[in-house]
Every structure is written in structure tokens, then in C-alpha cells.
Amino acid sequence: MEGKNTPPLSSLSSPPQIFSPPSPPFSLSIPTTTIDDLNFLDDDTFLENPLPDLVKEGDFGPLYEWLGITDEDAPPVERPVKRSLPPDAIVPESFETVAQSESSSFFSIPSNPDVAVSNNNNSSRVAGKRPAESVAGDGGNASPRSDEPDATMRLNRRSENNIPKLAFLTESESDNLEDGYKWRKYGRKTVRNSPYPRNYYRCTAIGCNVKKRVERWLDDPTHVLTTYEGLHLHGLPPIPPTPSKSFHLYNNCTTGPKPDRCSCSCRCKGAVAVAGAGEQNRANNAITSVHLGTVSGGSGVNDGGSLRIVAGENEFNYNKHMQNVEQAITPIILQNFMLSAPQTSLNNFTPMTIINNGHYQSSLMNVHHDGNNHRQDCFGAGSSNGGAEDLFRNKSTGTGLLEDIVNFS
């Protein structure tokens, strides 16, 4: 029986810690960035092109236009993720990266070549010992039960090599992380040399072929490896009502100074006092920064939230009121951004993940909503500059500089 050797989560050597520093062997290169560089929030374009204007249900055209993707490049509706990527978009064959929720940025994991992030084209096949593992669609889906002709299936299978994939690690007790989309489980397999099974999910949205694989990370069973394949061509399902519409943003610094300004009973561990953040590098097509912060200030209330991604010539700005930050930072949005931008290098990005208890976390950012307005409490700095507090903070230094999330290639 498949998965019968899977140990129950309760038997793991150590219970998953939602907020804990990363563990080796993850490596990270953090460049030097000064606060003088962190000024993009003064940019008037910061509030332009909010995501809802770029991505509407069933119409990703504006997004692709903004991303500089032609209609031909944009994924068709039926096979949304098929796309030829330009040569310069190829992820090096040796590029093995995984974003880990509790560490800084994407990072290389040489010790495990079976896991990677890839733009997925034929040249970007995930480097690994078992190529069959690394490319979507290598397996079944060609069952004689299907009405699809073999030739078509084979063509599709080849084309599926272009399916963009994104993998990241999340420290979680749950094997199926809530990410805003609804998934149907369609398979489960034991993984060779691993006691943990791999589960296969499909997006339940009609016509959506996005899939994800979820498996427990062998090197650290407290982490779950989630691999997404494809792009959602639809909006997020309605977000269930939450107990609160206010948010409380805080940093998860566990080693640096902790002003501990938060007076509430939440798990806030410290304030982030560095106001303004950003780093733009338009010299190449790499995502150089991801930023979440407030966009209007002075009042100290939950007045706004914004998300900004800079990737070469492209700039992604998402601005909604704070009560919608929940959606603003939905990782799938970020995935769609990354996966939609074939010219974008993925190795400079800190993805964010939703974990299933109402907390959001990225490698260096956590968002928590607890029914009260504690934003200023937890930010410490307020928002008098009208900009955004830097939510990204170096776990070692506690400085909160954007260098935490910038990793120049």
C-alpha cells in the first residue's frame, strides 16, 4: 500500500515551528545594499497598475501586456502554460533553487538535485539524478481510457516541458498548505528513498490545468515542498470571511533586536523600524525586490497595503487597502507574476506563502491578523513618511534592510 510507511506528523522528531530560523544546509548570498538605495516608494508609479487592473478573471491580457509577453507567448486558454520562452529566459540547467519560507530568498540546494525551481523549457530541465521526476507530464496522462489521440498526447507531453514550475519549501505541519486556490487531490505516490508520500493536486477551477505536488522535505521533515506547475488563468476564489479585516504586520526576526512594541496577545516578535525599502535593478531582467508595506501614512491605522516587485524593466505594483493585504500577498499572485515573466530570473525573489492558521509568512515576512489594529504597534515606525516600512529584515542583524531579499545574479 502506498504511503503506509509514512510516519505520522506527530511522530516527527521536532514539531514544526512556524517561526523559526532556517536550518542548514541552505545557503544564501546577501549582497550589500544601503538604505539610500531603498527609495522606490517615493516613486509616483508605485501605486500604478494594481493587480486587479492587470488580472481579471478570464483575462490576463493586461498582465501579459504589462509583462511584455506577446499573445503568442501568453499561454492559451486551453493549455495555459505552454509557451516558448526566449533563450535568455532559460534557467541554467544547474540552477537548483527552492524558496524556503523561513530562510532568505531563493537558494541553492546542491545536496538535493531533485528539487528545483524552473521556468521549464527544454533547456531548463531540472538538474537531477532522475530526469523523469523533474519534468511535468512525463508520466501518465496518456491512458488508453482517454479519448485523446496518442499523437496529440505526445505533443502535449512535449509541450508540457514548457510548463512553468515553481517549488518552494514551507515549514508547516500541514501537508497541504492553504494558498488561496481550491485543489482536488488526484494522486498519491511513494517517493523512492523517502518515507514520505507525494501528493498530487489539480486546481478545481474549470479549464485550469494548474497542478501542484506536495511532499515532505526529506532533509527536514518539518518542511513541505510544494511544486506548482502552470499558471492560473482565473482569479482567486473568494476569500472566506476572516474574523478581522485589520492586519498586523510584523517581522519574524528571531535573533536581532526585538522592540516588542506589540501590546496585543498575538505572536508578534518584534517591530520593523526601517521605513521605506526597495532596490531597483533595471540593468537586467531579474526580480530585484519584493516589497510589502503601507502606502499612505501618518494616521497609524491600517490604511493601505501594497506590494511591489521589480524585475528588470518590469515593475509590479499592487496596491489595495490593508484589509485586502491578505489577497495582495497571496503567493499565487506572486507565482503568477514570476511564471508569467519568462524574462524574469527567479533567483532573486522571496516568495510568500500562506500557512493554514491565518498567518502568512515569507522567508522574512510575516503577516498576522488578529482582529485588532496593531499595525503601528508592531511596525514601530508608523508610516509618517507616507511610504512603507520595510518588512524584510535580516534575521542575523535585525537591520531590516532590503538586502535580505535582494540577491543579485
Place this chain on the structure above:
DNA sequence: CGTATTTGACCTGCGC
């Protein structure tokens, strides 16, 4: 009773 999950069978690609 409708929906979601489980799970054994089956398919494909790859390496030898």
C-alpha cells in the same frame, strides 16, 4: 446524497 479522498492499476519515459 453529493463531494472529496483513497488507492490499485495502468501508462510513459528513461536507463541499462
Place this chain on the structure above:
DNA sequence: GCGCAGGTCAAATACG
């Protein structure tokens, strides 16, 4: 050609 491993299907089962 064969065996292996990963991926998928779909009937059976579980669940609310």
C-alpha cells in the same frame, strides 16, 4: 526489450 520510477486515472470508499 525489460525493469524501474514517476505520474495519472478512475472505481471504490469515506465523509459531511
